[in-house]
Amino acid sequence: MGSDQIDPAEASDIIVCHDVHKWFGQAHVLRGIDLSVRTGEVVVIFGASGSGKSTFLRTINRLEVHQRGQIIVDGIELTNDIRNIAQVRSEIGMVFQQFNLFPHLTALQNVSLAPRRVRKMPQPRAEEAGMELLRRVGIPEQARKYPAQMSGGQQQRVAIARALAMEPKIMLFDEPTSALDPEMISEVLDVMRQLAGSGMTMLCVTHEMGFARAAADRMVFFDEGIIVEEGSPERIFEAPEQDRTRRFLSQILH
């Protein structure tokens, strides 16, 4: 490595990953990931389950710790330094497959929790901002409901609003529609498409190829812990170069 190291101050892209490795016990799940994301870019990551795509996404806000290589987010390198982690996390919003809403709080309280407790925003202002976000994702009328009283699609939209409440520069989506009933997928994708249109930097692990075609600037195919192929949606869909990509696409596109 040595001379191979990247100086965080000179990283021009908002996310720079260089030679990222990760092991779970003996299993080598990330085997040298190099990926840079420009500000405002929408990147769709796809691949078979177990290919390491979710693990990679989770290393970017350090829900998983990478063991080798560098991850630099907005000029800050992720190390064991807690201050760096806190700062990076405050710039990244994350949406989970299982929503992970806080079940003891109403939709509005879910959205306003972090601004109130992390940013120390006064309650009225945090709730006002929270209502604005709930309007943006189209469910202001659900503000006083608890997660268990909402449909899956509504819960996931609350989760997106909650992630946006900290005004992140980057949004990570970890299979946001995989746990949803089919009729609710489009309402979540609509919100994501609208977000992509607003210039948000987004990394989405998803198999929604319609969304990828419409909103992604770039698609990245993961297999067995490495990036096999990447390119624009047109090129990936029309002329995939790698056999593995072609095979996977034919499986999910029927």
Added chain:
Amino acid sequence: MTTGILPPPDETGGAIAWLRRNLFATWYDTLLTVVLVVVLGAFAIGAAQWAVTEARWGVVITNLRLFLIGQYPFEEAWRIWLGLTILSALAGLSAGIYGGAVRTLGTWLAAGQAILAGLAFVSALGPIVALALVFNSAVAALGFILGLRRSAWRNGLAVGWLVSLPVVFLLLSGISGTVIPEVGTNVWGGLLLTFVLATVGIVLAFPLGVLLALGRRSGLPAIRVLSTAYIELIRGVPLVTILFMADLILPLFLPGDVRIDRVIRATGGIVLFSAAYVAENVRGGLQAIPTGQVEAAQALGLNAFQSNLFVVLPQALRAVIPANVGLFISLLKDTTLVVIIGLLELLGIGRAVLAQPQWLGAQLEVYVFIAIVFFVLCYTLSQASYRLEASLGVGSR
């Protein structure tokens, strides 16, 4: 064939059908019902007859002062009633503002004092004490009405509770050389002592237990090992042993001029004992929280402390309300064990009363009275816990 939206079929069929279905379905059901009715009826009639005609309830009325406050000097007892006034006012206000479980507790505090006032009126305590207790009930009721829809008072009220507990304790124990001369806790007794031991025990054991539970799951090995060792050590020892330790052995380790009050030592023993059990209950709740909750909190930028305080603990604690209330009920009943170190709480006073020559043979009356008091206290706690669960939506969201 019928279509469209139909009302559900009526499956109840009235009282007669219910009786037939549940009590007289077959010949042996009928036999069981008849036999049980005869046996229970005979028992109930016998008990009622005894209670009305034979029982010498005078033992309770005559000794009511002992049962309520033990040997606490009667000329200083106004401090107890005043302390109760403070608690009644706070409980009333809280009941109005929070409703739910707090209202159950507040109602009990008001009703309990009203009933005691009735007993006091016909006993040697006299009408003035009765009046004071009725006044307290009224204060609680007034507080309740004042507190309705005054959610702005919430913070003030929390401070009020925090301040009131030590203030009331000081009021009861007194300061020498003032209008409230010192009253040694060795003369506290009866329901007063039961109340102090249980309340202080619950109020202190709960936060200590939560800290121990968090400590046992801490990432820092030293804290984890210490918490685990404490919990396992305490759970391996009977409460009686701990009370003996607190009473007999602890003073040996302290310098001669340092003397810790006996009631405080007993309370400390109860707190340290119960905290270990609270900790294990809470740990069970913590384990039930999915890791996704912590990850979501982390991803939002909450630090470990904030994610525990705002995300994990609220969910974990509400999941273990039934277990913790069960623990508090047994704590309340375990306060009777302090009799072995010479403190006369309600049960201990009962035995002292029974040693009076004129009340020989009145065991049943005394123990029935004590059982009723304990039942009312424990039942109130469990009702309050159901209200608390309902208002927090436990099990439904």
